[in-house]
Amino acid sequence: MAKLCVYLPPFAPDYSGVCSALFEMNALIMIHDASGCTGNYTGFDEPRWYGSVKQIYCSGLRKNDAISGGESKFIDRIRKALTDNPEPDFIAIVGSPVPMVIGTDFVGLAQEVQSATGVTTFGFPTNGTKYYTDGYFLALKKLIDRYAEPYPCQPGVVNILGATPLDFWQDEYKRLIGAVAADGSTVNFTLTGEIAQIRKIAGAALNYAVSESGLMVARYLHERFGTPYKAEIPGFLFDERFVGTNALIIADRVKAHEIRRATGSNATIAVVFNNSVPGSQFAGDIYLPDEAAVIKEVNSPKYDTIIADPLICALVRDANKTLIPVGHYAVSGKQGQKTIKSEVNQK
Amino acid sequence: MIDVTDTDTLLYSPPSHGDWGIVRVAALVPECHLLFVCPSACGRHGALGALGQGFKDRLSYIYIDRTDIIRGYAEAVKVHVPTLLSMLPRRPKAIMVYVSCLDDLIGTDLKVLCCELKAQHPDIHFRAGHMNPITIDSNAPPALTTQDAMFSFLDVYGSEKRGANLIGNLTSLPSECELYAVLEHCGAAPVRHISDYREFGAFQDMAKSECNLVLSPIASLAARNMERKHGQPHLPLFVSYDLDEIAGDYQRLLTFLRCDGYDFTPHIDRARREIDRAREIIGDTPIAVSGVLKTYGLAAALLRYGFNVVSVMSDDIIPPDKAAYEGLCACGVGLRNYLPQHPKNISLRSECPESIAVGFEAAYITGSRRIVNANGDHGMFGYDGVCRFMWQLAAAYQSESDLAELMDEYGVVV
Numbered sequence: 066m067a068k069l070c071v072y073l074p075p076f077a078p079d080y081s082g083v084c085s086a087l088f089e090m091n092a093l094i095m096i097h098d099a100s101g102c103t104g105n106y107t108g109f110d111e112p113r114w115y116g117s118v119k120q121i122y123c124s125g126l127r128k129n130d131a132i133s134g135g136e137s138k139f140i141d142r143i144r145k146a147l148t149d150n151p152e153p154d155f156i157a158i159v160g161s162p163v164p165m166v167i168g169t170d171f172v173g174l175a176q177e178v179q180s181a182t183g184v185t186t187f188g189f190p191t192n193g194t195k196y197y198t199d200g201y202f203l204a205l206k207k208l209i210d211r212y213a214e215p216y217p218c219q220p221g222v223v224n225i226l227g228a229t230p231l232d233f234w235q236d237e238y239k240r241l242i243g244a245v246a247a248d249g250s251t252v253n254f255t256l257t258g259e260i261a262q263i264r265k266i267a268g269a270a271l272n273y274a275v276s277e278s279g280l281m282v283a284r285y286l287h288e289r290f291g292t293p294y295k296a297e298i299p300g301f302l303f304d305e306r307f308v309g310t311n312a313l314i315i316a317d318r319v320k321a322h323e324i325r326r327a328t329g330s331n332a333t334i335a336v337v338f339n340n341s342v343p344g345s346q347f348a349g350d351i352y353l354p355d356e357a358a359v360i361k362e363v364n365s366p367k368y369d370t371i372i373a374d375p376l377i378c379a380l381v382r383d384a385n386k387t388l389i390p391v392g393h394y395a396v397s398g399k400q401g402q403k404t405i406k407s408e409v410n411q412k
Numbered sequence: 413m414i415d416v417t418d419t420d421t422l423l424y425s426p427p428s429h430g431d432w433g434i435v436r437v438a439a440l441v442p443e444c445h446l447l448f449v450c451p452s453a454c455g456r457h458g459a460l461g462a463l464g465q466g467f468k469d470r471l472s473y474i475y476i477d478r479t480d481i482i483r484g485y486a487e488a489v490k491v492h493v494p495t496l497l498s499m500l501p502r503r504p505k506a507i508m509v510y511v512s513c514l515d516d517l518i519g520t521d522l523k524v525l526c527c528e529l530k531a532q533h534p535d536i537h538f539r540a541g542h543m544n545p546i547t548i549d550s551n552a553p554p555a556l557t558t559q560d561a562m563f564s565f566l567d568v569y570g571s572e573k574r575g576a577n578l579i580g581n582l583t584s585l586p587s588e589c590e591l592y593a594v595l596e597h598c599g600a601a602p603v604r605h606i607s608d609y610r611e612f613g614a615f616q617d618m619a620k621s622e623c624n625l626v627l628s629p630i631a632s633l634a635a636r637n638m639e640r641k642h643g644q645p646h647l648p649l650f651v652s653y654d655l656d657e658i659a660g661d662y663q664r665l666l667t668f669l670r671c672d673g674y675d676f677t678p679h680i681d682r683a684r685r686e687i688d689r690a691r692e693i694i695g696d697t698p699i700a701v702s703g704v705l706k707t708y709g710l711a712a713a714l715l716r717y718g719f720n721v722v723s724v725m726s727d728d729i730i731p732p733d734k735a736a737y738e739g740l741c742a743c744g745v746g747l748r749n750y751l752p753q754h755p756k757n758i759s760l761r762s763e764c765p766e767s768i769a770v771g772f773e774a775a776y777i778t779g780s781r782r783i784v785n786a787n788g789d790h791g792m793f794g795y796d797g798v799c800r801f802m803w804q805l806a807a808a809y810q811s812e813s814d815l816a817e818l819m820d821e822y823g824v825v826v
Contacts, residue, residue, distance in 0.1 A: 067480045067488035070473040071499045074459030075452035095422060099513055099545035104826025105457045107425045115427045115816060118759045133639035134639040142422045162451045162514045163546060164479060193453030194477045202612045226533075354592055376463075400463040 068355040073376055075230050076338065078102075079191040079396035080159045082200020084121060085229040087338045088113060089257045093184075095143060096162040097169065098161035099127065102193065108198070109398050112230050116337055120150055128380040131167050131317035142179050145288075147182060154260050156186040157204075165192035185211070196338045197231050197395055201278035206285055208263045215290070216268030224262075224286075225255040227279020231395040232317050234402070236300075241275060243381025273299060277338060278320040296322070296346060303327035309370035309387055313363060315377050316391055318347060320355065324372055324391070327346065332372070335362055338395075374406040419727075423753040425826060428776035428815070432582055433461055433790055433825030434543055435560045438508055439470045439561050440582070443612040444669055445504035446471040446541070447496065449489055450512035454543065461825040471578050472496055481518065484524045493529060503535070505612035506565055510541035537612075552633065559634040562606070565725040568642060569619035575602040577644070579620040580631030581651070582788060583607055589796040590679045594662065598671035623668070625649050627793065628705055629730060650732050651705050651789040654713035655683060664792070678794035683802075687717050690802035698722040698764055700778045703771020703787040708822065710770070711738040715745060722764065723748040725773045750777060768808050772819055781812035789821060 074253040078083075084094055084106050088169050096103045103123035107114045124139050143156060153355065158175055166295050171188025187207045191200050203347060205226070221247060228238055234262040238256065243251055272294040274283035283294035301323040307379075312332035314321040321334040333351065340352040353359045362379050371381050375390035376397045392401040414429040424509050452475040476485050488502045489509060497503060509529070511520060513798065522540030527784055529538045533810035539561045570811050576595055578585065584605040585591060595603055600622065609615040624646040627636045633644035647668045649661050659676070666672055701711045702725035707734075711724045724747060729737045740747055750757060752773040762779030769775035771782040784804045786792075792800060 066487055067492065069492040069495055070452075070475060071496060072468075072472075074463060074468070075454075075473060075475065076454040078451075078453030078456065082455065098825055099455065099548065100423065100731045101513070101543070101545050101568055102453060103423070104430060105453060107427065108430065108824070108826055109457050109460045116761070118761070120755075120758060121425070122755060122806065123425055125421075125423045126546060127549050129549075138420075139422075144421065145418075145420075146422045149755045150758065162512065163517065165478070166514045166517045192478075193451040196452075196637065197748070286782070386572045396458045397463070400778075402458055410737065 067105065068225050069271070070356045070381060072247075073356050074397065075360070077110045077197040078105065078193045078196040078198060079200035079203070080161055080189070080193060080195030081106045081231065081395075082188045082202075083157065083159050083191055083204040084200075085197065085231050086204035086278075087157055088119060088121075088229075091142070091151075091154045091258055092157050093122070093150070093155075093158045094159060095124050095138070095139070095144060095158045095398050096161060097124045097126055097161070099123070099125070102161040102190055110231060110394070112394070113401065114120075120146070120153060122146060126161075126163060130361055131163055134167065136169075136177065138219040139174075140178055143178055143250070144182055147184070151285035153184060156367075158186065158188045160189055160191040162193045167191070187211070198278045198281065198338050199278075199341075201227065201229065201231075201279035203287070205282045208260075209266060209282075209286065209289070212263040212266050213266050213290075214258055216265050219251075219253075219265075219268045219401050220270050221250050221310045222253050222269045223250045223264055224253050224272045225279070226255045226272055226274050226282045226286075226293075227319070229276075231322065232276040232278070232393070234392070234394070237298075240302065245273070245296060248299065249396065262374075271295065275299065277336070280319060281341070298323045303326060307370065308332065311368050312370035312372060313365075313368040314375035315353070315359070315363070315371070316393060317395075320348065320391075321350075322347070332370075333368070374396075375401045418754070419751065421751070422755055424758045426752055426757065426773065428772035428774050428819060428824070430824045430826040432823065433458060434554050435462060436465060436467070436823065436825070437555075438510075438541060438558050438562060439467050439567060439663065440606045441508070441612070442609045442615050443502075443504055443610075444470070444506040444508060444565070445496075445500065446508050447474065447489075447493070448472070448512070448543065449474045449476060449478060449485055450590060451512070451514070454512040455536070455795060456537045457825050458543070461823055464820065465823045481514065484518070484520065486520055486528075487795075489525060490528060490532065492502050493533065498770045499750075502713050505535075505810075506537040507540070507709050508539050508541040508561060513546040514545055515542070529811075533682065537668055539564055549634070551586055554757075555630040556633040559631045560637055560715075562639075563631075563634040563638055565612070565615070566619040566638070566642065567616055569616070571620075573620055573622040573644070574652060575604055575621040576600045577618050577624045578603060579624050579630030579634060580626050581605070581790075581793070583790045584792050585793050586796065588685040589793050590676070591794050591796075594665065594674055595669075597674050597801055598666065598669040598750045600669050621649065625665070627651055629732065641692060648732075649793075651792050652713075653704075653706075653710045653792075654716075654736075655680065657709070657713075658798070659796055669777060676795070681749060683795040683798040686799040690806045691718055693722050693806045694768065695718070696720040697809060698767040699770060699805075700725060700774035700780070701770045703724060703776035704789050705730070706733040707771075708740055711747065712736045715727060715736045721747060721776070722767065723750060723778075724773070725750040725752050727751050729754050768805060772815065772822075772824065775818075777813045781814070782808045783813045783815060783818060784808045785813075785818055785822065789826075802819065823826060
């Protein structure tokens with residue numbers, strides 16, 4: 066159903082979630098698009114891109130290709146790219162809106178590429194109408210289905226699920242890893258995971274779901290292997306000492322709960338990306354499906370404090386409300402963090 | 413020239429790739445709001461780019477999903493536009509309804525939609541826009557159709573026309589550029605550029621010009637249509653840094669305006685002095701060229717001026733640059749030609765950090781911090797453009813810059 070969005074930017078899409086999940090792996094990633102979708106990801110959703118030598122490409126899809134449906138051209142292009150660069154562990158073909166419209170069969174295309182190149186290939190039918198949380202889950206699920214082996218439980222070994230730059234700033238991530246290590250745990254899979262860690266992913270004694278994306282994967286691993294999980298962020302810090310008595314937190318669901326815990330408040334939590342994570346732990350959360358709902362909620366007299374991305378804070382019209390901006394890359398990219406820095410400097 | 417011609421490859425998207433993007437270009441139309449009707453993903457780079465450049469309040473979105481794509485979304489636009497108008501702080505005078513690549517396969521009748529919107533909101537002008545890089549290899553890519561849509565807002569002006577429009581250049585030329593004096597001499601003043609206008613009504617003055625001078629091929633479709641609609645003949649005068657080519661361009665301009673007797677000698681002398689000065693300062697420091705409209709033309713001109721150009725980085729050979737490209741191929745100069753989007757380049761870094769990099773792609777691939785911020789040829793034209801380029805070249809040699817900061821400031825968007 067078409068939704069109007071006047072003030073906020075579009076949030077990080079599903080294909081960015083796939084690419085973000087796979088970024089550190091030895092993969093050749095082809096975003097099947099004309100150029101704008103690849104530019105969205107590399108230019109605005111991936112802070113690790115500048116200076117990187119990761120093999121992330123645009124397929125160079127053109128109108129004639131979409132109409133004629135010839136996919137051999139892209140298979141040849143992938144083959145050529147493989148001759149120019151080191152052999153990847155796998156190839157990922159990532160969808161965008163046009164392949165959705167022409168009904169590209171990503172499973173079939175992946176099979177063709179695999180048989181033409183001899184390299185394991187995955188197709189991801191992302192289409193740019195969903196958000197990065199779905200993409201992250203899709204990516205990890207495919208890898209788990211392909212590589213994860215039943216593995217004996219390794220006491221003290223944990224996986225950290227959902228820790229990508231779309232949800233975590235670099236210092237937050239370092240703190241998270243440091244806290245897990247300080248706790249005496251050994252990390253198997255995390256942001257920098259490889260196929261070897263995916264193979265052993267079922268051996269973890271515990272999965273930390275550190276974001277909503279990670280929570281989706283943790284639930285899947287629980288279903289498949291029975292691995293217990295915790296939706297929490299080890300080492301999480303929140304600097305704001307005062308949070309009003311009636312606060313609203315709009316953030317990634319797991320981070321929002323950590324903020325509430327850290328501030329000891331009974332704040333209301335709202336999510337904007339999706340409402341697909343059920344569970345009693347999150348029973349009281351509210352879902353804001355579009356910008357109009359966000360505007361209505363942040364301006365509700367119920368709240369005296371709004372904790373959210375600076376672009377969401379900017380929707381608050383009442384000057385008496387306390388605004389606590391928490392930059393979220395999947396919402397405002399680097400612009401949000403800049404806004405916060407400039408506000409801090411002004412203070 | 414060591415040539416790499418294989419363009420049938422996957423495309424690497426270096427961080428330095430891109431330019432203003434069509435969103436920022438279309439926002440040059442004063443008091444115009446841009447409404448993008450597309451999957452949410454398609455709008456992210458434009459919105460974040462606009463936030464960085466401070467004009468996000470000029471654009472909004474209608475996010476469509478699978479259901480809308482199947483059913484069509486024209487009705488949704490008609491439903492949401494009144495809400496949009498009620499939310500904007502000022503009622504826009506114009507709205508461009510932009511669709512993305514997928515609409516090329518759906519074929520929404522945007523002309524009819526714009527007519528219906530106009531009927532609903534008679535005080536607002538509506539035009540269709542296409543953000544569809546899927547057509548980039550066609551004769552109507554988004555850069556051209558956007559310029560065409562922008563200038564299609566001009567109403568026909570009936571009375572006697574005077575002056576000249578500069579179109580295709582995204583920022584106006586500095587007042588020191590001799591082009592203004594030439595046009596004044598030929599009775600073709602005032603000179604008009606879209607960025608001169610803050611109000612939609614005043615922007616209509618561009619319909620009062622006698623002719624269009626097209627400084628970039630991106631405005632060639634607009635120029636043809638303006639000639640048909642407004643009777644404004646046009647002259648392509650694409651930005652060049654080659655003294656001989658500039659002389660030829662000015663001769664064509666004088667002929668076009670049926671004028672003569674303008675003495676270019678002081679401008680030529682000034683440009684030559686600046687070339688000599690820059691060459692003295694930078695000596696035989698290697699130079700890598702990218703980012704300008706006629707990349708090969710610039711490389712060839714610099715070689716002729718005695719500079720040590722070692723590489724050119726360009727994904728396209730546009731028709732106005734073809735002769736220079738062929739000349740470089742034929743002359744046997746050991747120049748390296750990079751296609752920045754070629755997969756081979758993904759592992760290239762710090763290829764020649766001691767060089768002077770003209771344009772962002774050259775800076776990224778060479779790893780140089782001596783950067784000429786030449787992307788888009790902003791403010792460059794004629795002999796004055798040569799002088800400005802030479803100042804920038806010398807300045808780049810003398811002081812280092814941070815590429816990421818420069819690109820951020822410029823607002824690079826794919």
